Amino acid sequence: MRFLRHAAAVAGKDLRVELRTREVVTTMVFFAVVIVVISSFAFTDQIASVENTASGILWISVAFAGSLGLARAFDREREGSTMRGLLLSPADRGAIFLGKAASIALTMLLVEAVVVPLLAVFFGAPVDVRLPWLVSLLVLTTIAFSIVGSVFAGMLLPTRARAVLLPIALYPVLTPAFLAATKGTAAIWIGGKAGMAEADFWLKFLVVYDSLFLVASLWMFESLVLE
Amino acid sequence: MLKRALVLLCAAGAVVGFFILPDLVFEAPLAYNLFITQKIFYYHVPAAILLFTSAIVSGVASAGYLKTRRGGWDDVAAASAWLTVVFGAITLTTGPIWARPAWGVWWTWEARLTTALLLWLIFVAYGIVRRFGGPGSDRLAAGLAVFGSINVPLVYYSVNVWRTMHPTTNVIPTLRRDMLAPFLLGMLAYHLLFVVLLAARAAILRAERRVEDVHELALDAGLE
Numbered sequence: 001m002r003f004l005r006h007a008a009a010v011a012g013k014d015l016r017v018e019l020r021t022r023e024v025v026t027t028m029v030f031f032a033v034v035i036v037v038i039s040s041f042a043f044t045d046q047i048a049s050v051e052n053t054a055s056g057i058l059w060i061s062v063a064f065a066g067s068l069g070l071a072r073a074f075d076r077e078r079e080g081s082t083m084r085g086l087l088l089s090p091a092d093r094g095a096i097f098l099g100k101a102a103s104i105a106l107t108m109l110l111v112e113a114v115v116v117p118l119l120a121v122f123f124g125a126p127v128d129v130r131l132p133w134l135v136s137l138l139v140l141t142t143i144a145f146s147i148v149g150s151v152f153a154g155m156l157l158p159t160r161a162r163a164v165l166l167p168i169a170l171y172p173v174l175t176p177a178f179l180a181a182t183k184g185t186a187a188i189w190i191g192g193k194a195g196m197a198e199a200d201f202w203l204k205f206l207v208v209y210d211s212l213f214l215v216a217s218l219w220m221f222e223s224l225v226l227e
Numbered sequence: 228m229l230k231r232a233l234v235l236l237c238a239a240g241a242v243v244g245f246f247i248l249p250d251l252v253f254e255a256p257l258a259y260n261l262f263i264t265q266k267i268f269y270y271h272v273p274a275a276i277l278l279f280t281s282a283i284v285s286g287v288a289s290a291g292y293l294k295t296r297r298g299g300w301d302d303v304a305a306a307s308a309w310l311t312v313v314f315g316a317i318t319l320t321t322g323p324i325w326a327r328p329a330w331g332v333w334w335t336w337e338a339r340l341t342t343a344l345l346l347w348l349i350f351v352a353y354g355i356v357r358r359f360g361g362p363g364s365d366r367l368a369a370g371l372a373v374f375g376s377i378n379v380p381l382v383y384y385s386v387n388v389w390r391t392m393h394p395t396t397n398v399i400p401t402l403r404r405d406m407l408a409p410f411l412l413g414m415l416a417y418h419l420l421f422v423v424l425l426a427a428r429a430a431i432l433r434a435e436r437r438v439e440d441v442h443e444l445a446l447d448a449g450l451e
Contacts (some may be wrong), residue, residue, distance in 0.1 A: 029354055034348060040336060145440050148374065158363035165356055169367065172349045173374045176381040209381060216377055220299050220370055223293040 001179045013023070027164045034171045038063070042182045054125035057177050057186035058115060059141075065111050065142050066104075073104055075162070082135040083157060097150060097221040105146035112138050126189050133188045133199055137181060140206035144177040144213065151217045180205045234426045237419040244416025251409035267325045269409050273417035274317040275343060278381070281421065282346050285353075286376025289369035298436050299363055303373055306428035308353045308424040310421060315347030342383045349375035 011093065019025055025206040042056025077083040086096050116134070152169050156162045184202030187195045248269065285307035291302035321342065323333040335342065349371060356368045 021359075026355060030348075030351060037344065037348065057363070071381065109393065151370060151374075152426055153366065155363075156360075159356075159367060160361035161359050165360060165364075165367070168352050168355060171373050172345055173371070173386055175345055177230040205384075210379070212377060216374065220293060220373065223296075224365075 019204070023161070024143040027168060030168055031164070033103070035166065038171060040174060041179045049186075049190075050124055051126075051186045054119045054123040055098055055182050056191065057123070058125075058185060059182050061115055062108065062141075062169065063113060063145070063174070064180060065115075066108050066142075066149060068168060069107055069111075070104060070146075070149040070153045070170075071163055071166055073081065073100065073107075074157055078157055081110060093222045094218045097154065097217065100154070101146040101150040101217075103142075104150060105142050108142045109138065110145065112142065129191065130188050130196075133196075133203075134185065136198070136203060137184045137188065140203065141177055141181040141189055141211060143210050144206060145174060147213050147217050148173055148177075154221060177209050178208065180209070230426075232425055237426075238423045241416050241419035241423055244412055248409065248413055248416055249413055256347060259303070267321050269413040271318065271321040272410070273414045274314050274321065276414070277314040277417055277421050278311060278318050278333065278343060278346065281307045281314060281425075282350060282372075282379065282420075284425070285311060285372045289372035292369050293366070293373070299433070301369065302429040302432040302436065303425070305365075305432055306355065306425050307371060308350050308368070309428055311350040312354060312425055313424075314421075315343065315350065318343055319347060323427060338383050338430055342379060345382050346375065346379055349378065380445060 039056070039060065042060060043053070074083075076088070087093070116127050116138075120127045149166075149170055152173075153162075153166060156166055156169075159165065180202040184199050184206070187198040187202065189195075251269075253266075276343050285304045288304035288307060290387050291297075292304055322343075326335070353368050353371050353375070356364050356371060360367060
């Protein structure tokens with residue numbers, strides 16, 4: 001009986017803390033809603049074909065894996081207090097930002113090189129057709145992710161609850177890139193004249209997205225990451 | 228003094244506006260094929276326009292804050308972000324209520340709806356970051372507001388290519404005159420309300436910031 005009473009006391013304490021701050025519930029609900037919204041872009045197309053489903057799963061897994069990697073890449077700097085060292089070095093803030101973003105982008109590409117073949121194995125996705133197109137799409141979306149992600153992860157460094165706040169801040173802003181990636185991937189796999197025209201559009205859209213956010217990030221990183 | 232008088236004048240205007248708006252809306256002719264459901268238009272559209280206005284105000288003020296580091300910019304940005312959430316909630320409630328009878332569905336992934344929803348989510352995230360982020364979260368929130376504002380045309384454009392259903396922007400210029408009057412009054416009342424709420428909220432935030440500053444001064448002086 002004592003065992004259960006103690007468990008109840010701990011649960012009661014936790015729930016009371018939560019009732020007063022509402023931190024965990026708010027962030028959890030918000031995160032869940034954002035995931036539902038992102039998934040709806042990936043899966044609400046008319047036909048639940050292999051192309052559409054596999055492409056949605058590809059990008060949702062990339063988004064999750066990417067935010068894990070981002071958090072680690074910046075937490076490491078924090079644990080060793082090396083971010084301060086970097087910021088004190090004569091290097092331009094923009095260069096620091098670009099370096100962080102590039103390393104994250106390369107790591108993510110490595111992850112994608114593992115995930116994409118898996119889609120062929122588990123879902124029968126035609127990943128080997130029009131491979132150069134798929135690679136360009138992967139690269140452009142990964143650049144978008146690492147640019148926006150590095151800015152937010154850098155900004156989050158001094159704050160509490162980083163692990164929770166990063167995806168919350170990141171996913172809504174990245175939605176257009178993920179929409180373009182999901183639709184573009186499906187279009188490349190479906191192929192044909194219409195499919196390739198669509199893929200071409202999404203690739204160009206991603207180029208615009210990348211350049212816009214790169215400029216904004218270089219402008220902002222300077223004033224955002226101050227220690 | 229002048230500022231306070233202006234805000235009070237706006238408040239009075241908003242009260243009068245919202246008081247007579249229902250009458251005008253009631254008097255306005257019924258829409259050809261939507262009948263009574265179209266009446267929500269006079270509340271939905273101004274709220275939706277203010278959702279975007281307040282988001283842009285917040286984005287610009289956040290950029291100003293990041294550049295100058297003056298707390299005043301941050302007060303306006305935070306106040307406007309809060310209003311984005313409020314007007315977004317109104318838009319996203321009245322929208323589906325209207326969409327259900329008009330289109331037969333509560334929700335559709337159309338450019339305008341998706342853009343409004345994402346914008347709203349970004350500013351809800353802004354609120355969460357400020358509420359739970361602790362020290363330093365003001366900058367992250369400012370960055371979020373700036374990125375969020377840049378995002379708006381991109382979301383709109385991308386979803387518009389993907390699929391579309393919502394009425395386009397040519398609805399307002401072609402509105403009948405007897406429908407235009409209540410619409411413009413609604414717009415005016417909503418915008419006055421926006422100014423009043425923005426001023427009030429920014430003043431509260433400024434006061435909070437000052438209390439915090441004084442608190443820190445007191446701590447530095449060893450008074451606590």
